[in-house]
Amino acid sequence: MIAHAELRNRIEDLVGRYERQVAQQEMSPLERAFKTWSFQEPDRLLGSFAVFSPLCLDIQEITTREYYTDPWAFYYIQALAVVEWGNETPLMYGDPYHVEIEAMGGEVKYPEHSIPHLGEPLLKEPGDLSSLKIPDPERDGRMPVLLEQSRMHHRYLGSMVFAPVSCCGPFSMAVGLRGYKNILKDIRKDPSFVHELLDFCCEVVKVYGGALRDTHNASPTMQEAWSCLPNVSPKVFHEFCLPYITRCVEALRNPTTGFAGTVFHGYGISLAPDWRSFLRTVCATGLSAIPLMEEDVHGLRGYGQMDVAEYKKICASQGVVVMSFLHTDTIIAGPPERIRQLVHDWFRAAGAGGGYTASTTWPVGALVEHMQAFIDAFRECRYPVEG
Amino acid sequence: MTQMEALDSLQEAVLDGEEELAAELAEQVLDMDVSPQRVLDVLSAAADDLGRRYESGEYFLPELFAGAEAMSAAVAKVLPVLEQSGGEHKGTVVIGTVEGDVHDIGKRIVVAMLSGAGFRVHDLETDVRASLFVDKVRELQPDIVAASAYLTTTSQRLPEISQALTEAGIRSEVMYLIGGAAVSREMIKSTGADGYGENAAEAVSVARKLVEQIRSKRS
Numbered sequence: 001m002i003a004h005a006e007l008r009n010r011i012e013d014l015v016g017r018y019e020r021q022v023a024q025q026e027m028s029p030l031e032r033a034f035k036t037w038s039f040q041e042p043d044r045l046l047g048s049f050a051v052f053s054p055l056c057l058d059i060q061e062i063t064t065r066e067y068y069t070d071p072w073a074f075y076y077i078q079a080l081a082v083v084e085w086g087n088e089t090p091l092m093y094g095d096p097y098h099v100e101i102e103a104m105g106g107e108v109k110y111p112e113h114s115i116p117h118l119g120e121p122l123l124k125e126p127g128d129l130s131s132l133k134i135p136d137p138e139r140d141g142r143m144p145v146l147l148e149q150s151r152m153h154h155r156y157l158g159s160m161v162f163a164p165v166s167c168c169g170p171f172s173m174a175v176g177l178r179g180y181k182n183i184l185k186d187i188r189k190d191p192s193f194v195h196e197l198l199d200f201c202c203e204v205v206k207v208y209g210g211a212l213r214d215t216h217n218a219s220p221t222m223q224e225a226w227s228c229l230p231n232v233s234p235k236v237f238h239e240f241c242l243p244y245i246t247r248c249v250e251a252l253r254n255p256t257t258g259f260a261g262t263v264f265h266g267y268g269i270s271l272a273p274d275w276r277s278f279l280r281t282v283c284a285t286g287l288s289a290i291p292l293m294e295e296d297v298h299g300l301r302g303y304g305q306m307d308v309a310e311y312k313k314i315c316a317s318q319g320v321v322v323m324s325f326l327h328t329d330t331i332i333a334g335p336p337e338r339i340r341q342l343v344h345d346w347f348r349a350a351g352a353g354g355g356y357t358a359s360t361t362w363p364v365g366a367l368v369e370h371m372q373a374f375i376d377a378f379r380e381c382r383y384p385v386e387g
Numbered sequence: 388m389t390q391m392e393a394l395d396s397l398q399e400a401v402l403d404g405e406e407e408l409a410a411e412l413a414e415q416v417l418d419m420d421v422s423p424q425r426v427l428d429v430l431s432a433a434a435d436d437l438g439r440r441y442e443s444g445e446y447f448l449p450e451l452f453a454g455a456e457a458m459s460a461a462v463a464k465v466l467p468v469l470e471q472s473g474g475e476h477k478g479t480v481v482i483g484t485v486e487g488d489v490h491d492i493g494k495r496i497v498v499a500m501l502s503g504a505g506f507r508v509h510d511l512e513t514d515v516r517a518s519l520f521v522d523k524v525r526e527l528q529p530d531i532v533a534a535s536a537y538l539t540t541t542s543q544r545l546p547e548i549s550q551a552l553t554e555a556g557i558r559s560e561v562m563y564l565i566g567g568a569a570v571s572r573e574m575i576k577s578t579g580a581d582g583y584g585e586n587a588a589e590a591v592s593v594a595r596k597l598v599e600q601i602r603s604k605r606s
Binding site: 109113114231361 | 404441442444446447448449450451452453456487488489490492538539540541542543568569571573574585586
């Protein structure tokens with residue numbers, strides 16, 4: 001554990017170093033992000049990586065539990081990832097599927113060295129829904145902690161680097177409240193209850209997502225892993241996910257920037273019977289950006305295969321930015337040359353015209369040279385894209 | 388309804404994910420004096436069919452999960468009768484999600500598919516310490532220890548199980564099967580495992596091979 005005063009000193013030191021670094025760059029990561037998201041070509045590819053534990057950066061003096069519960073500890077690690085490792089999109093969240101549930105009274109457990117997890121579902125029976133209340137973001141559960149992290153970013157590195165905030169999407173929130181097994185049964189036996197629950201979840205998204213958005217003018221990323229194929233079938237997606245996601249995306253639109261909410265809904269698109277049509281449908285929700293996962297490109301872990309250039313073309317035609325993600329298996333397995341090659345190949349296929357970013361997750365235990373290869377690679381990808 | 392019609396209906400109930408119906412039909416066919424082994428053979432075929440439909444993209448996780456739950460409900464009716472009749476299992480598996488990890492959807496599907504395929508499965512549930520795997524291997528003498536991890540943080544725990552079995556002097560008595568969202572085929576060596584299942588269907592086919600290997604080693 002590190003005292004807050006010490007963390008504050010370290011963060012301020014990092015901010016000073018970063019100001020000097022950015023002054024020497026052609027363009028700040030924030031300008032790079034804005035151009036990218038506006039479908040203009042910046043100086044080079046925007047790159048980022050998710051850090052879900054201090055152990056990723058081999059920091060032993062902050063436990064994973066502290067990381068998830070103390071905004072100072074969390075922000076310090078994110079700032080380290082930016083300043084010392086070159087992350088260009090630090091995330092102002094770590095476990096976005098739990099925050100709303102906890103704020104509504106659900107149990108979240110915090111292991112010392114692992115990511116938090118949910119206890120038993122809060123809604124034991126459909127009738128329990130009537131006792132749930134929309135949480136107050138400034139008061140309930142960890143919502144104030146997440147808002148504080150985002151405000152800290154606004155104070156410290158916010159003028160130089162973009163950091164997305166995030167809330168749970170409506171379908172994933174419904175799964176968190178009711179449990180996956182139960183929600184599948186409800187869909188079969190009591191679909192009207194599921195619609196009622198999703199209506200409620202949309203209201204939570206609007207209230208909490210709106211509060212996050214207003215911390216620093218950034219529309220939140222809605223995490224919607226549970227609504228991805230194969231977790232749901234296309235039929236379930238169209239009835240129980242799509243209408244509610246669409247409703248929330250528009251509700252979270254930022255009046256200042258015009259950007260709508262982003263939806264972390266990417267993996268599994270290759271599993272749709274017609275992935276091109278499915279992708280167009282997802283893009284038509286009005287979201288600003290969508291992931292492109294490596295498993296959907298290379299057919300990893302039973303997924304299908306999609307062409308990177310074609311995926312980008314479809315998304316760009318609907319004004320949706322593509323956030324490509326290398327799989328953690330790739331980062332763990334290496335070798336560095338393969339990681340570098342993938343980043344370059346995909347940039348050549350999809351980078352032209354902006355609207356394209358490179359990302360991955362820093363897996364705990366991955367060799368540093370593998371992550372370094374990823375970081376070096378996105379820095380090497382300069383505009384204009386060479387044939 | 389004839390025995391054959393009842394067995395067909397049972398298979399269909401599993402494929403349709405009808406949990407209560409599958410349990411009822413399992414009881415019915417047993418009451419019709421169908422041998423428990425025969426019922427398990429039908430369920431095993433249903434498990435294979437579920438896996439095929441999932442891999443071919445006809446089924447998604449909801450259908451697979453519902454099918455697995457229906458399978459579990461039917462197997463729960465068959466196993467006591469099989470035990471009473473002295474019928475043999477295809478092998479014994481001790482399974483759990485590693486310490487610090489509470490994800491259990493994938494594991495539940497694997498448990499159901501292994502049970503349906505005729506394995507005796509001891510599910511240690513989630514957040515299982517390596518020492519508990521060791522205790523259960525000593526107590527139950529299974530053919531396979533199967534462990535899953537769904538986070539890159541918790542996948543670091545997988546080698547601990549192999550090490551704990553080695554330190555207890557019983558590593559050679561059991562095969563070690565790994566799987567889960569944060570686990571890949573490349574991790575077999577680094578975790579000290581003997582096999583990897585990318586999905587439930589593959590876990591069953593790898594488990595069959597591992598049982599053959601350990602039994603031929605023992606004999």
